Amino acid sequence: MFSGKQQLFLAITILIINRQCDPENLRYAFNTEWFDAEASLTRPYLLFYYPSDCSVELTDSKLNRTFLRRTRVEGVSLDQLYEGASLHIFGRLMTVLGFADDFTRNRLSLVKQRTFAMVKPDAVAHMGEILKAIQDHGFTVSRMKLTRLSEEGAAGFYEEHKGKHFFDPLMQFVTSGPVLALELVAENAVARWRELIGPTDSAKAREAAPDSLRARFGTNATLNAVHGSDSAEAAAREAAFFFPDSRSCRRPGLPTTACFANNTCCVILPHLVKAGRVGEVLQAIEAAGFRVAAAEMFYMENANAEEFYEIYKGVVPEYGAMVAQLVSGPCVALEITGDGDDLPERFRKCVGPRDPEMARHLRPGSLRARFGVDRVQMGLHCSDLPEDGPLEVDYFFKILQ
Numbered sequence: 194m195f196s197g198k199q200q201l202f203l204a205i206t207i208l209i210i211n212r213q214c215d216p217e218n219l220r221y222a223f224n225t226e227w228f229d230a231e232a233s234l235t236r237p238y239l240l241f242y243y244p245s246d247c248s249v250e251l252t253d254s255k256l257n258r259t260f261l262r263r264t265r266v267e268g269v270s271l272d273q274l275y276e277g278a279s280l281h282i283f284g285r286l287m288t289v290l291g292f293a294d295d296f297t298r299n300r301l302s303l304v305k306q307r308t309f310a311m312v313k314p315d316a317v318a319h320m321g322e323i324l325k326a327i328q329d330h331g332f333t334v335s336r337m338k339l340t341r342l343s344e345e346g347a348a349g350f351y352e353e354h355k356g357k358h359f360f361d362p363l364m365q366f367v368t369s370g371p372v373l374a375l376e377l378v379a380e381n382a383v384a385r386w387r388e389l390i391g392p393t394d395s396a397k398a399r400e401a402a403p404d405s406l407r408a409r410f411g412t413n414a415t416l417n418a419v420h421g422s423d424s425a426e427a428a429a430r431e432a433a434f435f436f437p438d439s440r441s442c443r444r445p446g447l448p449t450t451a452c453f454a455n456n457t458c459c460v461i462l463p464h465l466v467k468a469g470r471v472g473e474v475l476q477a478i479e480a481a482g483f484r485v486a487a488a489e490m491f492y493m494e495n496a497n498a499e500e501f502y503e504i505y506k507g508v509v510p511e512y513g514a515m516v517a518q519l520v521s522g523p524c525v526a527l528e529i530t531g532d533g534d535d536l537p538e539r540f541r542k543c544v545g546p547r548d549p550e551m552a553r554h555l556r557p558g559s560l561r562a563r564f565g566v567d568r569v570q571m572g573l574h575c576s577d578l579p580e581d582g583p584l585e586v587d588y589f590f591k592i593l594q
């Protein structure tokens with residue numbers, strides 16, 4: 194039938210085709226970088242992700258040399274690989290700059306789209322409920338900050354509306370109180386977020402889309418509860434406005450809303466953030482009568498996590514595992530405020546015993562009983578001593594800013 198030469202040719206062709214289609218070798222490529230603080234240098238790496246076994250490989254893009262041989266990395270999955278994402282690989286905080294080849298871009302660009310969302314001053318009191326709706330609809334929150342727009346900032350953000358009849362009332366409204374800025378990631382995120390928020394005018398939204406966020410939380414065309422970018426380009430621009438990139442010119446970010454008085458600190462741990470439960474936790478904290486005065490998502494470095502947990506070193510046996518948990522993904526730091534001198538005590542009681550198992554027996558209504566798994570994935574960190582609260586709030590909202 195086939196000559197020896199033909200057979201060999203056929204075999205090689207099949208081998209090549211197989212190799213390309215072989216799911217074992219299917220890989221996605223991303224341009225990433227890592228800021229080496231010691232050398233004060235940004236180092237570029239090509240990151241390959243193999244979905245067949247969830248392994249990762251890193252190549253030093255400058256030296257064209259393998260930096261990390263193909264291996265599985267705890268906590269890294271395809272979910273976390275999109276433009277602008279931050280991820281930890283063996284203690285290094287890497288930033289994903291973008292897709293590194295056409296195959297990856299074609300397969301993933303719509304699957305992993307980013308959009309910018311903002312909860313406006315009229316709806317910030319409902320931020321827990323809104324975040325829960327966001328997370329229930331399959332969006333991943335990749336950045337988040339409770340902040341305040343100055344007049345100048347608001348005018349810059351809404352530049353394209355300058356001169357329109359609604360510009361002045363809009364300026365007045367968005368600078369009237371805190372706003373929650375969010376970057377969301379999902380398949381087709383821009384369109385899906387606009388669908389979830391509904392028509393611009395909340396009054397019309399109540400007729401046309403009664404389940405939409407603007408129908409539920411807004412009042413009219415100005416006081417309309419939430420913002421959503423209208424295109425992928427606008428999303429990139431708007432996200433950059435609120436979340437200036439650490440690698441570009443280091444423009445200071447927008448101010449925090451922390452009040453640095455009569456406060457205590459709470460951190461929603463990465464395992465809960467990953468599970469999409471930030472909204473539920475905020476709802477539970479507010480239902481218990483506490484006020485969330487400041488909130489921001491952080492991607493902690495190993496050194497920061499060790500520093501933050503310093504007082505537990507040598508005191509609790511889980512110290513190492515706690516540090517590992519804190520850097521395993523983004524966490525959300527909160528400044529909690531409320532009336533009375535005993536706020537830290539009351540909040541600590543509300544959070545419950547360190548061991549969630551014990552909490553479920555002793556204080557079943559406490560936050561750790563409801564949201565914790567074990568002594569490491571304990572759901573929430575809270576300041577243990579009243580005098581630590583302000584220091585921990587300072588750590589997140591002053592030092593890490």
Ligand SMILES: *[C@@H]1O[C@H](CO)[C@@H](O)[C@H](O)[C@H]1NC(C)=O
Binds near residue numbers: 257
């Ligand atoms: C990197 O090295 C590989 C072989 O190790 C080579 O095939 C490739 O052309 C090199 N790329 C660059 C940009 O030098």
Ligand SMILES: *[C@@H]1O[C@H](CO)[C@@H](O)[C@H](O)[C@H]1NC(C)=O
Binds near residue numbers: 412416
């Ligand atoms: C929206 O409602 C607010 C508060 O009721 C009111 O002051 C404002 O004029 C309304 N704006 C529009 C465009 O209807």
Ligand SMILES: *[C@@H]1O[C@H](CO)[C@@H](O)[C@H](O)[C@H]1NC(C)=O
Binds near residue numbers: 454455532533534
């Ligand atoms: C803190 O609380 C005390 C009383 O509990 C009060 O006198 C003081 O004004 C509060 N400080 C601020 C900045 O709210």
